[in-house]
Amino acid sequence: MLTPTNSYQDLCQGFRWNVPERFNIATAVCDRFADRTGRVALIECHDGASLTTYSFDDLQRRSNRLANLLEANGLRAGDRLAILLGQRVETLLAHLAAWKIGAITVPLFSLFGPDALCFRLKDSGARILITDPEGADKVAGVRDTLSELKHVLTTAPADGAIALSPELERASDRYDVMSTMADSPAIIIYTSGTTGPPKGALHAHRVLLGHLPGVQWPHDFFPKPGDRFWTPADWAWIGGLFDVLLPSLYFGVPVVASRERKFDPESAIDLMVRHEVKNAFMPPTALRLLRQAEVAAGGLALRSLASGGEKLGDDMISWGCSTFGLVINEFYGQTEANLLVGSNAVVMPVKPGSMGRPIPGHEVAIIDDEGQVCEPGVSGTIAVRRADPPDPVMFLGYWNKPSATAEKFRGDWMVTGDLGESDEDGYITYQGRTDDIINSAGYRIGPAEIEECLTSHPAVAQAAAIGVPDPVRGEVIKACLVLYPGFEPNDDLAEEIKSYVKTRLAAHEYPRLVEFLQKLPLTATGKVMRRALRSPTA
Numbered sequence: 001m002l003t004p005t006n007s008y009q010d011l012c013q014g015f016r017w018n019v020p021e022r023f024n025i026a027t028a029v030c031d032r033f034a035d036r037t038g039r040v041a042l043i044e045c046h047d048g049a050s051l052t053t054y055s056f057d058d059l060q061r062r063s064n065r066l067a068n069l070l071e072a073n074g075l076r077a078g079d080r081l082a083i084l085l086g087q088r089v090e091t092l093l094a095h096l097a098a099w100k101i102g103a104i105t106v107p108l109f110s111l112f113g114p115d116a117l118c119f120r121l122k123d124s125g126a127r128i129l130i131t132d133p134e135g136a137d138k139v140a141g142v143r144d145t146l147s148e149l150k151h152v153l154t155t156a157p158a159d160g161a162i163a164l165s166p167e168l169e170r171a172s173d174r175y176d177v178m179s180t181m182a183d184s185p186a187i188i189i190y191t192s193g194t195t196g197p198p199k200g201a202l203h204a205h206r207v208l209l210g211h212l213p214g215v216q217w218p219h220d221f222f223p224k225p226g227d228r229f230w231t232p233a234d235w236a237w238i239g240g241l242f243d244v245l246l247p248s249l250y251f252g253v254p255v256v257a258s259r260e261r262k263f264d265p266e267s268a269i270d271l272m273v274r275h276e277v278k279n280a281f282m283p284p285t286a287l288r289l290l291r292q293a294e295v296a297a298g299g300l301a302l303r304s305l306a307s308g309g310e311k312l313g314d315d316m317i318s319w320g321c322s323t324f325g326l327v328i329n330e331f332y333g334q335t336e337a338n339l340l341v342g343s344n345a346v347v348m349p350v351k352p353g354s355m356g357r358p359i360p361g362h363e364v365a366i367i368d369d370e371g372q373v374c375e376p377g378v379s380g381t382i383a384v385r386r387a388d389p390p391d392p393v394m395f396l397g398y399w400n401k402p403s404a405t406a407e408k409f410r411g412d413w414m415v416t417g418d419l420g421e422s423d424e425d426g427y428i429t430y431q432g433r434t435d436d437i438i439n440s441a442g443y444r445i446g447p448a449e450i451e452e453c454l455t456s457h458p459a460v461a462q463a464a465a466i467g468v469p470d471p472v473r474g475e476v477i478k479a480c481l482v483l484y485p486g487f488e489p490n491d492d493l494a495e496e497i498k499s500y501v502k503t504r505l506a507a508h509e510y511p512r513l514v515e516f517l518q519k520l521p522l523t524a525t526g527k528v529m530r531r532a533l534r535s536p537t538a
Helices: 008-014 025-029 056-072 089-101 114-124 133-140 164-170 207-216 238-250 265-274 284-292 314-324 402-407 447-455 491-504 530-534
Strands: 040-045 051-055 080-084 104-108 128-131 151-154 185-191 199-204 255-258 279-281 304-308 328-334 337-342 364-367 380-385 413-422 428-433 438-440 443-445 460-470 474-483 513-516
Touching: 025 089, 025 207, 025 238, 040 056, 040 089, 051 056, 056 089, 056 164, 080 089, 080 114, 080 133, 089 104, 104 114, 114 133, 114 199, 114 447, 114 491, 128 133, 133 151, 151 164, 185 238, 207 238, 207 337, 238 255, 238 279, 238 337, 265 284, 284 314, 304 337, 314 328, 328 413, 337 380, 364 413, 438 460, 438 474, 447 460, 447 474, 447 491, 460 530, 474 491, 491 513
Parallel strands: 040 255, 080 104, 080 128, 104 185, 128 151, 279 304, 304 328, 474 513
Antiparallel strands: 040 051, 185 199, 328 337, 364 380, 380 413, 413 428, 438 443, 460 474
């Protein structure tokens, strides 16, 4: 745990990981605080001003009931439980219950369409899915292709699913939590690849401990008395789960949850004021929307504000200081190894253009193609050392993809796929991607899944998805298409194709721009040259 000190160097030199041999996330974030005092854990906001408050005691009893129900339906240690829900108590309970059993959770974004859901459910081999009626409807059309999916449990009655409420009422609220190893698999979070389908990053229970310094660092040595955390980031992503929800509960800090599916600047300010939010993680897109809406920050009690997922820019940092009266600390990481680099304006000066220094506990460097550390000022690949024992925030590997896992490492270093350089003081500057990842509204999106969906449209013969600059989202997706003979490029067809992808994948994965081409630039081996399409002269 990080504590305030005089210098960055002192923090790094004095830091030691304390990872026990046995560790279970459910015990760490829930059961150890269930002491019958009614200590508040979760404040769930509904429509308008209505809310439900849950104590750690509530969470323990309810997750125990759910663990018993899941076991009765065949879930065992090592099995995968898929969770297709937003920011709501059932999402947290599902994770806790699965981890108590020793099962592996698979969070899924509630705005995913049937194709995106089908791939992830099939690839993970999920045995049970917990969702709401809307999610059950999406899966119903593809369920006959999911041979390993045995049950769908829903928050309310739905066709072909088991409603949770009556079943939970009959289940016992006592459960003996499995004593898992810290290295035992706990969660698969899907990340997008650049030349193939999405890959599942498998993390162990220790990953929570690995995130703690990265949460404390940009949030001014979180926690402090009176802290209360909120983020608009969905709990299906590593940012919502491990940057906010689980670390907060680990420290006994209440979390505010909101079911709003679309970010609204005025509502966000109102929520933070009404619920006295002290700490917030806001993706850059949310901050840009707040700025664009010219929101008034009067009444806010924010103590810390952090952002990550893409570069903010100096003008946004200045806007944050004038609007909120504090520095927006940036942080950097990815699904495979998160919260690696960050700024902390209390300990060190914020340098324009830099995303900060390596967070204590992580060895991050700029390396060349041979895996050698670059000199300051020399551009290379941002990488984190795997260490022995391993850095607890680092993933175990890609689910069922050993070759892809091996390709992620260059000697002792895990490569991020991002370019950067460091200066003499160890500050790291992000320079761009070494691959074709699209970074839109904080989502890292690989083009392969989008292109596969595009080419399934009857009019599309060839497709390439690229990211183009956007003042609000950082980047938006652009589809470059070659049509089959007999189809004429026009605005109506472009809108039809946009809607086609949006309904089959997700709202953040559909192309907002469509360009029709006669041919795509290809390499000698027939691969699309996306870099040429991104070039202004293409």
